[in-house]
Amino acid sequence: MTKQHAVVIAGGGPTGLMLAGELALAGVDVAIVERRANQDVEGSRAGGLHARTIEVLDQRGIAERFLSQGQRHTVVHFHIPLDISDFPTRHNYVLGLFQKHIERILAGWVDELAVPIYREREVTSFAQDDRGVDVDMSDGQRLRAEYLVGCDGGRSLIRKIAGIDFPGWDATTSWLIAEVDMTTEPAWGFRHDSVGAHGIGKTEDGRVRLVLTERQLESSSAPTIDEIREALIGVYGTDFGVHNATWISRFTDMTRQAAAYRDRRVLLAGDAAHVHPPVGGHGLNIGVQDAVNLGWKLAQVIKQISPERLLDTYHTERHPIGARVLRNTMASMALRRPDDRTKALGHYASQILGMNEPRKLMAAEVSGLDVHYDLGDGHPLLGRRMPDLDLITTNGPLRLFSLLHHARPALLNLGEPGAFDVTPWTARARVQLLDAKYSGAWELPVIGTVTAPAAVLIRPDGHVAWVGDSTQQGLSDALATWFGSIP
Numbered sequence: 070m071t072k073q074h075a076v077v078i079a080g081g082g083p084t085g086l087m088l089a090g091e092l093a094l095a096g097v098d099v100a101i102v103e104r105r106a107n108q109d110v111e112g113s114r115a116g117g118l119h120a121r122t123i124e125v126l127d128q129r130g131i132a133e134r135f136l137s138q139g140q141r142h143t144v145v146h147f148h149i150p151l152d153i154s155d156f157p158t159r160h161n162y163v164l165g166l167f168q169k170h171i172e173r174i175l176a177g178w179v180d181e182l183a184v185p186i187y188r189e190r191e192v193t194s195f196a197q198d199d200r201g202v203d204v205d206m207s208d209g210q211r212l213r214a215e216y217l218v219g220c221d222g223g224r225s226l227i228r229k230i231a232g233i234d235f236p237g238w239d240a241t242t243s244w245l246i247a248e249v250d251m252t253t254e255p256a257w258g259f260r261h262d263s264v265g266a267h268g269i270g271k272t273e274d275g276r277v278r279l280v281l282t283e284r285q286l287e288s289s290s291a292p293t294i295d296e297i298r299e300a301l302i303g304v305y306g307t308d309f310g311v312h313n314a315t316w317i318s319r320f321t322d323m324t325r326q327a328a329a330y331r332d333r334r335v336l337l338a339g340d341a342a343h344v345h346p347p348v349g350g351h352g353l354n355i356g357v358q359d360a361v362n363l364g365w366k367l368a369q370v371i372k373q374i375s376p377e378r379l380l381d382t383y384h385t386e387r388h389p390i391g392a393r394v395l396r397n398t399m400a401s402m403a404l405r406r407p408d409d410r411t412k413a414l415g416h417y418a419s420q421i422l423g424m425n426e427p428r429k430l431m432a433a434e435v436s437g438l439d440v441h442y443d444l445g446d447g448h449p450l451l452g453r454r455m456p457d458l459d460l461i462t463t464n465g466p467l468r469l470f471s472l473l474h475h476a477r478p479a480l481l482n483l484g485e486p487g488a489f490d491v492t493p494w495t496a497r498a499r500v501q502l503l504d505a506k507y508s509g510a511w512e513l514p515v516i517g518t519v520t521a522p523a524a525v526l527i528r529p530d531g532h533v534a535w536v537g538d539s540t541q542q543g544l545s546d547a548l549a550t551w552f553g554s555i556p
């Protein structure tokens with residue numbers, strides 16, 4: 070028998086889990102199909118969360134689950150460490166936390182929201198028609214969904230079957246990465262030679278984690294311990310008695326992005342939509358942020374609050390962000406080349422990034438705090454992230470992010486109480502109206518202090534959809550654009 074869901078997500082990695090949580094919060098029937106038997110992650114992979122990702126988790130009231138388990142560092146990296154401790158956010162740091170923990174905590178949240186996960190099976194094919202998508206799984210079962218989202222990683226089958234192009238740049242360099250034991254004390258830290266940079270450090274449980282630049286570009290995704298031995302001897306003159314490898318993998322600087330994030334009833338998010346080298350630690354972060362941009366839009370289309378074209382804004386808004394991360398990582402990798410001319414360029418890059426304004430610009434880009442969706446001209450807040458203000462309401466103090474815990478839109482009135490009426494949109498799209506006071510500064514990362522608005526319309530993803538002065542001009546249009554027309 071064919072099981073029905075409003076949305077099927079292929080892949081329960083960080084992106085798929087976040088998207089499932091967002092849809093479940095909006096009351097949408099969503100299910101995940103995941104190849105893995107549980108949330109265990111082989112090897113270390115992602116090492117942390119950037120400031121904007123922590124903010125989006127805070128918007129859902131779950132940031133503390135991650136913060137309590139990670140370590141805070143006040144620098145992000147682009148060529149040199151860049152301090153972010155002066156950024157106007159509660160989360161002016163990177164949270165060091167390995168992907169296995171991030172996935173475990175996200176999976177716990179998704180479980181509380183009662184999202185079914187079809188585990189130990191794969192999506193093997195799908196076919197879409199005007200009304201939905203038939204999704205075939207490796208156990209022979211078929212699911213029927215209104216929409217299918219490919220969160221199935223860089224080798225995405227969903228992207229391939231949908232026929233979505235994946236243009237970009239082929240790999241030029243490959244790296245071996247492994248978690249091993251060694252019988253003799255290794256040369257801890259970084260070593261630079263004519264091949265590139267190599268690093269040996271400790272895993273969480275005190276074992277050895279190494280990353281070695283390879284002399285020649287290799288492409289197999291399943292390297293052997295012999296290759297690790299040879300590479301160690303090539304760099305250090307010894308293999309340090311390497312043995313007991315529990316994880317060996319290879320990554321490259323291949324850099325590609327899906328030409329379209331949507332093909333009718335099929336959407337892509339996370340690594341399925343963009344791949345790039347891990348430098349700077351972006352991949353997991355932008356995947357989670359893709360999910361937060363897409364979730365509420367897909368929910369509104371399914372609930373017939375908004376027309377299907379709302380989904381096109383997912384591509385319009387997130388494709389440029391993905392392209393920017395690709396550019397950022399390509400530049401960062403280029404600056405790591407070991408030749409003398411690149412070192413000369415790197416000298417000037419370090420000098421420039423050491424200055425205050427360039428530091429802020431680059432650090433805000435890496436941490437995702439400057440993300441700006443082009444929603445037209447107007448107040449600098451328009452299209453940017455809403456800061457987590459300390460509000461005063463008739464019921465006492467309130468943090469702005471708490472308004473977003475249930476992924477509902479909000480109209481915040483900071484002027485004359487009772488000046489607004491959004492009743493039709495409350496019924497239609499769960500828009501909240503809050504009269505409140507805020508007496509602090511309005512400071513945005515990089516931009517600095519901006520004029521205090523009289524009112525702000527905030528989307529469920531925390532981005533500002535409309536900014537009011539003393540008039541309500543444009544509010545009805547903004548409400549209709551984002552939360553559906555009232556007949």
Ligand SMILES: Cc1cc2nc3c(=O)[nH]c(=O)nc-3n(C[C@H](O)[C@H](O)[C@H](O)COP(=O)(O)OP(=O)(O)OC[C@H]3O[C@@H](n4cnc5c(N)ncnc54)[C@H](O)[C@@H]3O)c2cc1C
Nearest residue numbers: 080082083084104115116192222339340350351352353354
């Ligand atoms: C060495 C390394 C270091 C990294 N460091 C960082 C870092 O510091 N910071 C950072 O942000 N990112 C980092 N990344 C990138 C990060 O790991 C990825 O960007 C992130 O995992 C992407 O999440 P995702 O959910 O989009 O895809 P994935 O994590 O790849 O998840 C895809 C899921 O889909 C499942 N799947 C695949 N095909 C199917 C199918 N047909 N049917 C059902 N299930 C399927 C897979 O089992 C998997 O669970 C690093 C990556 C590597 C390799």
